[in-house]
Amino acid sequence: DRGADLAGISGTCEFLSPAAGSVSADEEDATLLPGWHEIEDEKKNFILAELEIDQRARQGYESQRFLLQKQKSGWVKENRPAAPLTQVELDRVYELPFQRCPSSANANIPAFTMIRDSVTIVRGCSGNCSFCALTRHQGAQVVSRTEESILREAKNVVRQTGFKGTISDLGGPTANLYATSCSLDKPCSRKDCLYPEVCKHLQIDEDSFVNLLQAVAELAGVKKVLISSGLRLALLRRTPKLLARIIRHHLPGVMKIAPEHSEPEILRLMHKNDALELDEFLQEARTLALKAKVKVDFTPYLISSHPGCSVEEMRNLAQSIKCNDLKARQYQDFTPTPGTLSTAMYVSGRDRDTLKPIRVAKGATERQQQRQELEKVSGRQKSRPHIRTSSCKPGCTKCRPRRTGKRK
Ligand code: SF4
Numbered sequence: 001d002r003g004a005d006l007a008g009i010s011g012t013c014e015f016l017s018p019a020a021g022s023v024s025a026d027e028e029d030a031t032l033l034p035g036w037h038e039i040e041d042e043k044k045n046f047i048l049a050e051l052e053i054d055q056r057a058r059q060g061y062e063s064q065r066f067l068l069q070k071q072k073s074g075w076v077k078e079n080r081p082a083a084p085l086t087q088v089e090l091d092r093v094y095e096l097p098f099q100r101c102p103s104s105a106n107a108n109i110p111a112f113t114m115i116r117d118s119v120t121i122v123r124g125c126s127g128n129c130s131f132c133a134l135t136r137h138q139g140a141q142v143v144s145r146t147e148e149s150i151l152r153e154a155k156n157v158v159r160q161t162g163f164k165g166t167i168s169d170l171g172g173p174t175a176n177l178y179a180t181s182c183s184l185d186k187p188c189s190r191k192d193c194l195y196p197e198v199c200k201h202l203q204i205d206e207d208s209f210v211n212l213l214q215a216v217a218e219l220a221g222v223k224k225v226l227i228s229s230g231l232r233l234a235l236l237r238r239t240p241k242l243l244a245r246i247i248r249h250h251l252p253g254v255m256k257i258a259p260e261h262s263e264p265e266i267l268r269l270m271h272k273n274d275a276l277e278l279d280e281f282l283q284e285a286r287t288l289a290l291k292a293k294v295k296v297d298f299t300p301y302l303i304s305s306h307p308g309c310s311v312e313e314m315r316n317l318a319q320s321i322k323c324n325d326l327k328a329r330q331y332q333d334f335t336p337t338p339g340t341l342s343t344a345m346y347v348s349g350r351d352r353d354t355l356k357p358i359r360v361a362k363g364a365t366e367r368q369q370q371r372q373e374l375e376k377v378s379g380r381q382k383s384r385p386h387i388r389t390s391s392c393k394p395g396c397t398k399c400r401p402r403r404t405g406k407r408k
Pocket of ligand 1: 126181182183184188189190191192193194199200201202203
């Protein structure tokens, strides 16, 4: 309305005419991505563009460069990322006087029941899973709300009509990144804090999260506080007090964990910590649950048909699930979605690290075969002992040795 120029606003994209795009392409701080026709001619260019976009998303607002990509007609310019909200700003945004209910024009939203009694405590994610576009939406820098602000919102939840005493989630993209920060006093362009292992500069303040959980649980009218958002196992293993508290007080009987796979090559392509992390985590968590006399089941989130994955690797994953005494209840076929490196691997058929060709299951038959391997260990089919392979844990009692020699 005021006639202000909307060009160049951080965190936005602009469509430029062919002439304006050509001028921008000559600017010193422009990064040119492979264009539409180059990608159409050579799919490898898709992943090259996505890697550049990913790198820039991680650098965040510290990057002074803008991205430029030629389209069929005209250009798209992506201005430098917006600065993340400060803690004060984040508190203010989440404490705006939201109605906390759907519009009367569309009141029947199934997902609303899941979020109605939940409170967001953290924004951004410094993990870097290949299949997730969260960094593109919220940035790689983690910003946590203050305990005071979260408590004020939790009190509003308690006052809502129909609140039954359970805060369904204190979370965010990754709940236990709450109160984490970087100890470096200069900007880090990597911002990939959990892979291949937790960065030595990542500061984890488990006391803040433990105190927050306790404070919300003690609010008048609150009977139970749950954590339903994802939890990073690599971090939980470094925060024993928090893990013990979560197991004792904040689970609805099931802990959702997200190993996604067990095979080292697929985990590398997914940019997830290795399978040993899952084995060791389960051991620690089960010991804690036993000590606390709490029954906890673990539901692993798993992905089939991720780029690079074959039926054989899914078979190994299924065996690892069985060996770990888990059931595959939550799994999905990989589906390409915008803005992820997994999608770029799917389209280009290239490895995100080496750019070498990888196999990609695209046909319905192979995708179904991969999924069926998990169905076999879902607990919904009659359980049969499986044949021991090199991926079985030593001492596993759920598998039988491979038959050798001729049958009598
Ligand atoms: S130095 Fe480590 S902890 Fe800090 S932002 Fe970079 S990767 Fe993350």
